[in-house]
Amino acid sequence: MEKSAQPASMDNALSGTVTCPACGLLCDDLVVENTDGNIKVRQKGCAKSVTFFERPQQNPSPRIAGKTADLQSAIKKTAEILRNANQPLITGLGTEAHGMRAIMSLADRAGATLDHMNSNSTIRNTLVLQNSGWQVCTLTEVRNRVDLLVIVGTDIVSLFPRFFERHVWNEQSMFGQDTAAREVVYLGGRDIDTTPGISPKGVQPGILPCDIARLPEVVAALHALVSGKKLLAENIAGIATGDLQKLADRLLAAKYSVIAWSAAALDFPHAELTVQNITGLVVKLNNTTRSSGLPLGGNEGDISANQVSTWISGYPVRNSFMRTYPEYDPYHFATARQLDSNEADALLWVSSFNPERLPPSCKVPSVVIGHANMTLAAEPDVFIPVGTPGIDHKGTMFRSDNVVSLPLAKLRESTLASLSEVITAIENALKEQQAC
Numbered sequence: 188m189e190k191s192a193q194p195a196s197m198d199n200a201l202s203g204t205v206t207c208p209a210c211g212l213l214c215d216d217l218v219v220e221n222t223d224g225n226i227k228v229r230q231k232g233c234a235k236s237v238t239f240f241e242r243p244q245q246n247p248s249p250r251i252a253g254k255t256a257d258l259q260s261a262i263k264k265t266a267e268i269l270r271n272a273n274q275p276l277i278t279g280l281g282t283e284a285h286g287m288r289a290i291m292s293l294a295d296r297a298g299a300t301l302d303h304m305n306s307n308s309t310i311r312n313t314l315v316l317q318n319s320g321w322q323v324c325t326l327t328e329v330r331n332r333v334d335l336l337v338i339v340g341t342d343i344v345s346l347f348p349r350f351f352e353r354h355v356w357n358e359q360s361m362f363g364q365d366t367a368a369r370e371v372v373y374l375g376g377r378d379i380d381t382t383p384g385i386s387p388k389g390v391q392p393g394i395l396p397c398d399i400a401r402l403p404e405v406v407a408a409l410h411a412l413v414s415g416k417k418l419l420a421e422n423i424a425g426i427a428t429g430d431l432q433k434l435a436d437r438l439l440a441a442k443y444s445v446i447a448w449s450a451a452a453l454d455f456p457h458a459e460l461t462v463q464n465i466t467g468l469v470v471k472l473n474n475t476t477r478s479s480g481l482p483l484g485g486n487e488g489d490i491s492a493n494q495v496s497t498w499i500s501g502y503p504v505r506n507s508f509m510r511t512y513p514e515y516d517p518y519h520f521a522t523a524r525q526l527d528s529n530e531a532d533a534l535l536w537v538s539s540f541n542p543e544r545l546p547p548s549c550k551v552p553s554v555v556i557g558h559a560n561m562t563l564a565a566e567p568d569v570f571i572p573v574g575t576p577g578i579d580h581k582g583t584m585f586r587s588d589n590v591v592s593l594p595l596a597k598l599r600e601s602t603l604a605s606l607s608e609v610i611t612a613i614e615n616a617l618k619e620q621q622a623c
């Protein structure tokens with residue numbers, strides 16, 4: 188296999204602005220410096236981006252059963268594992284669009300099932316989108332339009348650190364809005380960091396706290412109030428009904444409200460019903476004013492994986508090619524279920540952005556294709572290190588808002604192959620083995 192020969196965009200020099208894939212915001216204004224292969228974030232970073240870019244460059248060898256192996260042997264062994272499996276599971280899927288395209292092609296040839304490491308969260312949104320659709324906006328619309336931001340069940344910044352800096356308290360907007368006059372309200376959650384919601388003028392955000400597990404009733408109550416219903420209860424999950432009524436009135440009076448949530452934070456049974464109440468509330472508001480939902484996601488390439496899977500197979504993950512045609516089933520094709528029920532008989536785990544996202548323990552033959560800095564708790568049958576998208580090779584990634592894709596740059600020379608190169612080589616080896 189030939190490694191791609193892209194030129195390094197820089198060596199021992201400050202970059203122009205680059206895109207950071209460490210969270211779904213994909214901030215495209217970072218300035219980084221490459222000193223002999225080690226990257227330093229010099230401008231516009233956050234702690235998460237520093238962790239991502241400044242990991243020391245490593246170049247481990249592939250391993251087979253814990254022993255150092257050459258790349259071709261590791262690829263051949265992986266193809267053998269896939270060929271000998273009846274129902275292989277390719278999961279993790281921490282990659283960008285080109286890596287995911289290669290995975291889709293391999294899954295088709297191997298008859299594999301696909302799942303993403305973040306699917307437990309993303310499914311909460313997907314189920315609503317499939318069932319009733321939704322009215323959501325881009326981050327650009329937030330930057331330029333929002334006058335009232337309601338945040339449900341999260342502080343946003345623990346998952347998306349520069350959200351307020353880039354999209355709420357931005358000094359300039361396209362239509363001359365006084366962005367510092369924007370209102371922010373946190374609805375639900377406890378002990379979350381609400382200081383980023385303080386406006387540049389020092390205005391405190393509204394805070395209506397409740398336990399995350401009680402959000403379903405709180406959001407349903409807000410939906411009812413916005414719809415003009417009267418509630419007899421004096422409080423909902425500890426929030427005074429009068430305070431919820433005031434929030435409903437503010438939403439109805441706003442010119443462009445945005446209701447944001449992160450599905451990852453809505454970690455309770457049937458959270459999709461709460462997402463559906465949020466989106467139903469947005470629909471109701473649009474009868475008389477303008478409002479949008481803002482589902483925040485995109486970490487570890489989850490939105491990129493779903494986009495590529497949908498345009499190629501017609502379905503987002505969780506889907507499967509085991510019957511030779513694509514099938515979709517968010518329950519049966521879950522990684523945990525596939526392994527616990529012994530339906531999957533081989534595991535291929537992919538995590539190219541994050542060395543800390545490790546595969547689940549399993550008793551079936553396993554392959555890990557991962558970040559070079561990955562330290563595994565249990566040695567898989569095959570380990571293949573790959574370059575990191577946005578550092579070691581180019582890529583394309585979808586932003587949190589689903590419709591904007593951004594290019595990832597190559598920032599340094601690396602001897603590591605990209606995930607798409609490795610996966611394509613595995614598919615070719617599998618094709619040869621199947622022909623024998």
Ligand code: SF4
Pocket residue numbers: 207208209210211212213214217231232233234235236347348349350
């Ligand atoms: S907020 Fe997210 S995308 Fe922006 S710099 Fe920080 S980690 Fe990177």
